[in-house]
Amino acid sequence: MSGPAIVVENLGKTYRLGSRTNGYSSLREVLSEKFKSFGKRSLRLAAFSRGMHSADHAAASQDFQALRDVSFVVRRGESVGIIGRNGAGKSTLLKVLSRITPPTTGRFLLRGRLSCLLEVGTGFHGELTGRENIYLNGAILGMSRAEIKSKFDEIVAFAETGRFLDTPVKRYSSGMYLRLAFAVAAHLEPEILVVDEVLSVGDAEFQQKCLGKMNDVIRDGRTILFVSHNMAAITKLCSRAILLKEGQMVGMGAVDDMVAHYLSDREQAASQPVAKRTDRQGDGRVRVVDLRVNGRPSVVPVTVCCGESMLFRLEYEVRGPVAAPAFAIGIWDEMGIQILYMNSRMSGRTFRSLPEAGKGYQSVAGSRLGTPARRDGSPNASPASLSCIYCFIPRLTLVPGRYTAHVSVWGDDGAIVDRLESAVVLNVGAGPFYPCTDTAILSFGKCLIDHSWDVVPPAELRNSRP
């Protein structure tokens, strides 16, 4: 109907990686760095320290291009989804567009007020009452005082927390807190709304409310940028989508095409041997290097049948110490919804800290802070020790369909040690879970469960319930 709301030209964002991996630097670090470089220049220090320095500097000057040369146009009133795997640059793109962080290259134009919901309840203060927080949060989200005042009653009604308006929000239940926070955000009236999927916290009812509100915003003819891993939500809400991969735009087009592209791309990733995959998250102290399902390699889709047993075999190498590691496998359906999550800690099993006695690893120069200095197997990389771990599912309860499994390793402090999305594609076929093997009926739900039907209550309950 009208001109563009967002024009993005050659946008790029580069982060400097290196010693500041923990977010901030200490003065001592900076001073000693300065001192070292000074000493090096004037004295030409001995070879051993030069060797160390070059490793240091390689790490310090490592640039990470989170976004590269992204250009697109969003018309007014359009709702556009942004999809891509983890680390593809979706969140960075949102952060640059919402001006939280400045772009390194390129430029963009926004026509109209932009509001950004990277989370709800930004700036809520536990000590303040609901009423005070509505004003504070509204102001932080960019509303004027007069605007908040005029919408105040509406917000309270939407949040359904009227009775607790003068109670400090630290005494709120988490549901109430979330409702109030979302109510404020929902009453923003920006011309452009940017939403990250962190919105999808909370229970199903809350999510329904979020999606409903976003639908209203779209119907009002406002522009939306929406990031999600949930392909079902993206397809439902958006007309077009932008697909990002490793910081670059793969394309922008009709949402169905882009989602299909994304899904096939995800499966393609799984066709690469696990050890060769570089699109991982985590600090790398332990790396999964091989994955087998029922003895078959992960590079081709593995067919399994519902009701049958399933065995995952993870081979990992240890490059640094991890106390009480936990291993996890998540199974996601084609629409990007996680159906199953299996974590060794959940099942009550704890494993000894790595590396185990006798299976030593050598610390690599520069691997302080647990950052692996070399992943390429250069001469002084350690001969990392290899071990295996198994995850056994006696009876698979997935409905027939196509799935991908993500594998991850966690430290006892909750740190991600290694995480790999789409490590393997699973084709679940009809199987002996039920006597019936009709795929169409089996696939009505999302998972299978043991059950029986009869005209009388089951024998074990017959005495307790009439």
Added chain:
Amino acid sequence: MAELIIDSRDCERQYWRDVWTCRELLLFLAWRDILVRYKQTVLGVAWVVLRPFVTMVVFTVVFERIANLPGEGTIPYTLMVYAGVLPWQFFSSVLTDAGSSLTGNAHLISKIYFPRLIIPAGSLVANFVDFLIAGGVMALFMSWYGWTPDWRLLLLPLFTVLAVCGSAGPGLIVAALSAKYRDFRFVVPFLVQFGLFLSPVGFSSTVIPGKWRLLYACNPLVGIIGGFRWTLLGGESQLSLSDVAISMVATLLLLVAGVRCFRQVEKTLADVI
């Protein structure tokens, strides 16, 4: 409809306009700081009065009774000390709060955009409210001693502005540096402790030997505190014009340095904090 162009080569143009648009947010943040500060304290807002009052009593005892330092003419020593505590307390709280303001609001900085200058500015405004309350107490003390200010009181706003600018400059530097180097968490209390004895809070700057006076005046607080005493307590307090002039220059330099330093750090703040 408002159009906004953000260019990687020039992100500055928009900045000061944004600061102006966010002026309401500044007040909201200050209001939050004030509300939150005395929650769950027994004495509540009484602290605003108690802190300068106790400082005043202790300083009077230490510097007048024990150290036997001379006051300024017939001005009661207590009043002289309080007139010094007033700007000092403001300065030191601004410095302390500015240091923690950015890290304390890290969740805001990484999730939403607004000119980051708003955060330390908000904490300054919150402290200014405390300063006003403490100023009211000063008025009570003066009437207690039957001390009436003269025409010089009209110049008090000038020195108040000087105190605000003189606190804002170092405050911004500290805010920027503590966001980047957490070492400043330890440096700031140290600075404040030293500053208390380097500034003429508990004593009159007349006790400084003449040949050191010029060097001493480089501490901008010397001129500011001198100005407060002169405007509030009248003619018997000597105001050295050179002190005030040096203080003004130092304040201006610190303010410019503070804004520049802060702007420099601000650019990458969301990535660093």
